[in-house]
Amino acid sequence: MDIQIVLSTISVMGIMIAIGTFFAYRVDVTREVKYTLILIILNVAVPAVILNGVFSVEMTGQTLSLAAMVFGISLAYHLLALGMVGLFARIFRFKSTFAVKMMILGALGNTGFIGIPLAATIFGAEGGFLAAIFDAGLSVIVYTVVLYILQIEGKFQFRQLKAVINIPIMAILLGILVAVTGFEPPQMVIQLTSMLAGLAAPMAMLYVGMLLPPLFKKKRKVFFPEVWFPLSFRLLVIPLTVMVIFNVFSFDGWIANMIVLQTAMPTAMVIAVLFSRYTEEEDTAVVTIFSSTLLSLATIPLIAFLMT
Template identity: 50%
Template sequence: METAVVATAITVMGLMVALGVFLSYKVHITTETKQLLVVVVLNIAVPSVILNGVFNTDVSDQLLRQVGIIFGLSIIFHLGAIVFALLFAKIAGFRSTFAKRMTVLAALGNTGFIGIPLCATIFGPTGGLLAAIFDAGLDFVIFTVGLYLLQSGRSFRLKQLKSLINLPLAAVIIGISSAFLELEPPAVIRQLVELLSGLAAPLAMLYTGILLQQLLRRTGFRVYPQIWFPLTVRLLAIPALTLTILPFIPLEEMTRNVVIVLSGMPTFMLAAILFTRYTDDEDSAVMTISFSTILSMGTIPLVVYAASFLF
């Protein structure tokens, strides 16, 4: 994995984020506009990235094995990240409820909204597909263990799992199934999916910039004192731990590179919604998302550069 290629992709995406900040500063962007962008990215562009990855990849037994491995690895990775962050939070002296909230912000990264378009840009269609599988594992952990930590004593309910049913996951199932059954999509569908997949990275980054400008305008650059914890664990400690463990796990080069990049993602954006619904501490999630996203533009190339000495 070329560090220069990753750095270039991150720089371009950073410029898109800056453009989003500029647009949000110059143009009044309503809640409905932001919701439209989210719907387009998550329900049209990201599923297209996944299907484009399937259509442009030879779905062999080897790829199917990689899909199974990266899904299982994602679940183990995120559960391990939660345990690591929770232990670190206890050592830092955080009280029980606050420790659980910090654990969620520190352990779970934005592997979907940012990670899938980024991996598709760096590694091509197959990279986007594998990133989507990794994100599916994260979703499972978020809506089970993640919600359990945030609800502070409330019982877990099976209906929470309905959030796992979404269009990106449907695209994974449909794409892999059609490839396994050797169903060739019509040329018009292939071209449509390819064109729509190109929307994912630009729109996701523009939305990120819009969100950052509005969040920072509302909260300023004021931060809560403990923000060092999720930023340090999410952007540095977990990627470092990942780089320490990966050499001992036999993985295909593409799978390993995708995991390395996704290990350095900023805090997942859904945290703001979940904190609003299940806690009284929305600002902590908002600030952590904002600052981790900004800082990740520098830490992701650093993680990849460190990985170049190991692989």
């Protein structure tokens, strides 16, 4: 992996976040504006990245085998990450409910909103496609295990699984169907997905920047002293641990590098939505998400450097 590409990509991401922040200071970013941006990013740009990866890569049996392997690794990784962070939260004697929140914030990364566009930029179309497969594993864990943990009554309901069926997942299934059937889409469709895929990274970074000013403008204290815990595990401890495990099993190459970078993503934004619905500490999630996002501009190049 070329460290120069990673540094260049992260630098551009930082500039786009700064532009979004400047824009938010000049214009009132309403709830409707933020909701519209999320809809465009998650339901248009990210699916376009996935389909662009399918259309740009020869989908052979080997590619599908790699996708199945990445999905399996993703499921195992996210379960082990939750267990590892949860264990250390108990060791540091956090209160039971607070320990659960620290476990979720420290274990789950933003592999979709930021991870997919970043992987597509660094590793190309196939990297974006496999990153989407990795993110699909996260979605399964979030809407099953994590929702079960957050439910006060501790009852799992199958209707929770409806959240797993979303447009990015449907784009993955469509891409696999196209690969299996050998269907070649019209050139217009290929060109459209390529152009829309280019929106993913810029819009995601602008959105992150636009959410920072409202956080700083809050009069009451929103930062909490234990924020170091989820930040440390999310940005350094977990990716370094995965890197060591891959070295022990001699699993290397660009796919291993892509997976390690996915494990180094900042805290997942979906956690803020879950905390808002199932807990009373949405600000805890918001602070962790944006602190980890800003710090990841430095830690992701560090992880990439160590991998080289």
